[in-house]
Amino acid sequence: MIDQSSFSRTEATRQILQFLHEELLNGSGPVTLQADTDLLASGTVDSLGVMRLVAFLEAAFAVTIAHEDVTMENFLNASAIAALICERQEGAL
Amino acid sequence: MTILLHQNLERAAQALPEQTAFVCGRDRLTWRQLDEQSTAFAVALQHAGVTPGDHVAICADLSLPAVIAIYGCLKAGAVYVPVDHSSSDQRLCALIEECDATVLVITALSLNTRHTLETHAPSLRLVVSGENQPEQRSRLEVVCFSGFLAASGRDPFVRPATTPRQPAYVIFTSGSTGRPKGIVHTHQSAGQYAELTATAYRLSSADMVAGVCPLHFDMSTFALFASVHAAARTVLIPAPVLRFPASFALQLEQHRVSVLYCVPYLLIQLLERGVLDQRLLDSLRWIVFAGETFPLRSLQDLRSRLCHVAFSNAYGPAETNVCCVRHFVPWQECAEPDRSEIPIGRPWGDGLCRVVDADDVVVEPGEAGELLVSSGTVMSHYLGHSADDQPTFCFCPATGRRFYRTGDVVRQNADGELVFVGRQDRQVKVRGHRVELDAVENAMTRFPGVLEASVSCVPADGSQQLHAVYTSVDRQALDAPLQRWLQSELPRWAVPSVIQRVPTFARTTSGKIDHRRQGQQMAAELTTHNKKES
Structure with a gap:
C-alpha cells in the first residue's frame, strides 16, 4: 500500500513499469520499456497479463478499477495507466 | 457449383466495387481495392518465381495487408x-520447412528472426515484411509490403489454370x-464451407461480420471466405483489442456488427x-460459437442479455471445417x-455422420461412440500423407464414401441431435x-457461479487422481459446495x-483452454506439495 499524500503520477508510472518488468516479463522483456512504450503492440501484456495488472493496481494503489475503465486507451502504456490511477484516486478522496 | 475462392472476391468486386469490403481500425478496403491489390500481389508473387502449388507462409495479425x-x-x-x-x-522455421515454403509474409521482421530464418529455413527465398527493412547483404531477399505490391507495376496478370481440387491453404x-x-x-x-456458412446464417451484403x-x-x-462469398463487409478486430472486453464490446457497437463468430471464451x-x-x-x-464447449449457464446468461440475437453452436474439428450445427432462436x-x-x-449440407464403436460398427441411438464424418467440407489430406491415409480416414464398404475419424465421442439425444461427450x-x-474429463467439466460448469473448468488426470500414490480447477463469477471460492454438488451429479x-479455484486458465493462442498445460501445472504443483510434505 502506498501513502496517498506522497503519491504522484511519476511515482505511479515508476511502480507500474517495475511491475511490468519484474512480474509480467519476469525481468526478461525488452530492457527499453519506457513510460510511453506501447504495451499492446509490443505484446508485453496478454489477456492474462491484463487481469494480473488490474489486480496489482487495485492492491498497490488502493483504487477500484471498473470493467469499463479496462480499455485499450487506458492501458496503452504505463503513463496512461498512471493517469487512470490518479484520476480514480482523486475521485475517491 | 464449385468455384475458386478468389472468384467470390472477383464477383463481389464486379457487383459492388465501391462498397467497403474489409475494415480494420481506421483503415478500409473497398471490394475493387481488395481485388486490384490482391491481383498486384499475385503478379508480384509470379515475378518472384512462385508457381502454382507453392507454399507461402503468412505470419501476421489480422490486418488488411494479410487479407x-x-x-x-x-x-x-x-x-x-x-x-x-x-x-x-x-516453430516458424519448422513450419516453413515442413511445407517447403519459398515466400514468407510477415508483419514485422526482427533482426533475430531474420538471422534464424537465414540459417534454419533453407527453402525460403523471399520475405515480404510489413515494415521497411534496413539494407543488408544476405542470402535472403527482404522487401517491404508496399514496395512488393508497387513493383508488379502494370504487368498483366497471367491466370494460372487452378482447379477446385487444388489446395488453397494448410493449417497446422x-x-x-x-x-x-x-x-x-x-x-x-x-x-463449400463458405457457401454452407453464408446460407446457414443468411449472410448478405447488408451484414457486418466481425x-x-x-x-x-x-x-x-x-x-x-464466408463473408466474401456473400459480399458481406468484415471488420477485423485484432488480438490486442480482444484483451479488453470493454473495448471489444465498443467496437461491436461502433462498427454495427451483425454476425459474430468466435470461441466461447471471448463471449x-x-x-x-x-x-x-x-x-x-x-x-x-447472430452469434456463432465453436472451438470448445460453451458452459451452459454462461450461454443462457448471454442469450437472456442479448435476447434479440440468434445463437448457433458450430461443431467440427479443423479437418472437417464445420460438420454439425445447432441453432438457437432468439431468447x-x-x-x-x-x-x-x-x-x-x-x-449440414451433404454431410453424413456415423457414431461407431471400436470395431467401426454403428452404435444404437443414445449410445456413445466415435464420430465419423463424410462431407465435401472435409480436408483433402494431411500434408505429406495421402487422401486415403489410415487411420485418418476410413471407407464405407457399402457406399464407397470416405469418412474422417474425428476422435470425438458423441451420442444421439432423444431429439435425434448429436451431443458431444468428450x-x-x-x-x-x-x-x-x-x-470422460469433458463430462466432469460439463457438470462443474452447471454449478451456479462457476464460469469454466478444467479437469486433469494426475498420477498420485501409484494410481490416478482427478484434479479440477475452475474460474468463478467475482472470483468466489466455491470448492466445498461444488464438491457436494458433483457428488450428487456424478x-x-x-x-x-482436488477442486481448486484459479484466477484464469492456461490458454492456446486460439483462446481455448489448454487442458494439457493446465494438467502439467497441476501435476507439477502436486509434486512440489508432496516434497514439502515429506
Missing part, C-alpha cells in the same frame, strides 16, 4: 500457410502431442467484463427449457472406471479428489 496477401496467394495458385505470429522463431495443428500436422484444404472444401479469430486458427475462414469475457449494459448492440443478429422468441447440455446438432484422448481410467469415481 490482400491471402487472396493474392490464391489468385497466383499458391497455397497459403498461416503461422501464429506470436510463435517462436524455431498445434502439435501438442507430437509433430504438427498440416491440414490441407482445397478451394472445393473451403468453398473477424476476430487469428489467421492460423481454422475459424478465421468464416471472415475470410464469456464479453459477458463478465464487456459492460454490455452500456452498449447498444441492436445490429447484432425473446422462445426461452429454452432447462437442459443439461448443448447439442452440437445435426450434419475427446477420445480425454478419456481416462480412474480405479478401473472410465471417466458417479463417485468421477468426482475430482
Whole structure:
C-alpha cells in the first residue's frame, strides 16, 4: 500500500513499469520499456497479463478499477495507466 | 457449383466495387481495392518465381495487408500457410520447412528472426515484411509490403489454370502431442464451407461480420471466405483489442456488427467484463460459437442479455471445417427449457455422420461412440500423407464414401441431435472406471457461479487422481459446495479428489483452454506439495 499524500503520477508510472518488468516479463522483456512504450503492440501484456495488472493496481494503489475503465486507451502504456490511477484516486478522496 | 475462392472476391468486386469490403481500425478496403491489390500481389508473387502449388507462409495479425496477401496467394495458385505470429522463431522455421515454403509474409521482421530464418529455413527465398527493412547483404531477399505490391507495376496478370481440387491453404495443428500436422484444404472444401456458412446464417451484403479469430486458427475462414462469398463487409478486430472486453464490446457497437463468430471464451469475457449494459448492440443478429464447449449457464446468461440475437453452436474439428450445427432462436422468441447440455446438432449440407464403436460398427441411438464424418467440407489430406491415409480416414464398404475419424465421442439425444461427450484422448481410467474429463467439466460448469473448468488426470500414490480447477463469477471460492454438488451429479469415481479455484486458465493462442498445460501445472504443483510434505 502506498501513502496517498506522497503519491504522484511519476511515482505511479515508476511502480507500474517495475511491475511490468519484474512480474509480467519476469525481468526478461525488452530492457527499453519506457513510460510511453506501447504495451499492446509490443505484446508485453496478454489477456492474462491484463487481469494480473488490474489486480496489482487495485492492491498497490488502493483504487477500484471498473470493467469499463479496462480499455485499450487506458492501458496503452504505463503513463496512461498512471493517469487512470490518479484520476480514480482523486475521485475517491 | 464449385468455384475458386478468389472468384467470390472477383464477383463481389464486379457487383459492388465501391462498397467497403474489409475494415480494420481506421483503415478500409473497398471490394475493387481488395481485388486490384490482391491481383498486384499475385503478379508480384509470379515475378518472384512462385508457381502454382507453392507454399507461402503468412505470419501476421489480422490486418488488411494479410487479407490482400491471402487472396493474392490464391489468385497466383499458391497455397497459403498461416503461422501464429506470436510463435517462436524455431516453430516458424519448422513450419516453413515442413511445407517447403519459398515466400514468407510477415508483419514485422526482427533482426533475430531474420538471422534464424537465414540459417534454419533453407527453402525460403523471399520475405515480404510489413515494415521497411534496413539494407543488408544476405542470402535472403527482404522487401517491404508496399514496395512488393508497387513493383508488379502494370504487368498483366497471367491466370494460372487452378482447379477446385487444388489446395488453397494448410493449417497446422498445434502439435501438442507430437509433430504438427498440416491440414490441407482445397478451394472445393473451403468453398463449400463458405457457401454452407453464408446460407446457414443468411449472410448478405447488408451484414457486418466481425473477424476476430487469428489467421492460423481454422475459424478465421468464416471472415475470410464466408463473408466474401456473400459480399458481406468484415471488420477485423485484432488480438490486442480482444484483451479488453470493454473495448471489444465498443467496437461491436461502433462498427454495427451483425454476425459474430468466435470461441466461447471471448463471449464469456464479453459477458463478465464487456459492460454490455452500456452498449447498444441492436445490429447484432447472430452469434456463432465453436472451438470448445460453451458452459451452459454462461450461454443462457448471454442469450437472456442479448435476447434479440440468434445463437448457433458450430461443431467440427479443423479437418472437417464445420460438420454439425445447432441453432438457437432468439431468447425473446422462445426461452429454452432447462437442459443439461448443448447439442452440437445435426450434419449440414451433404454431410453424413456415423457414431461407431471400436470395431467401426454403428452404435444404437443414445449410445456413445466415435464420430465419423463424410462431407465435401472435409480436408483433402494431411500434408505429406495421402487422401486415403489410415487411420485418418476410413471407407464405407457399402457406399464407397470416405469418412474422417474425428476422435470425438458423441451420442444421439432423444431429439435425434448429436451431443458431444468428450475427446477420445480425454478419456481416462480412474480405479478401473472410465471417466470422460469433458463430462466432469460439463457438470462443474452447471454449478451456479462457476464460469469454466478444467479437469486433469494426475498420477498420485501409484494410481490416478482427478484434479479440477475452475474460474468463478467475482472470483468466489466455491470448492466445498461444488464438491457436494458433483457428488450428487456424478458417479463417485468421477468426482475430482482436488477442486481448486484459479484466477484464469492456461490458454492456446486460439483462446481455448489448454487442458494439457493446465494438467502439467497441476501435476507439477502436486509434486512440489508432496516434497514439502515429506
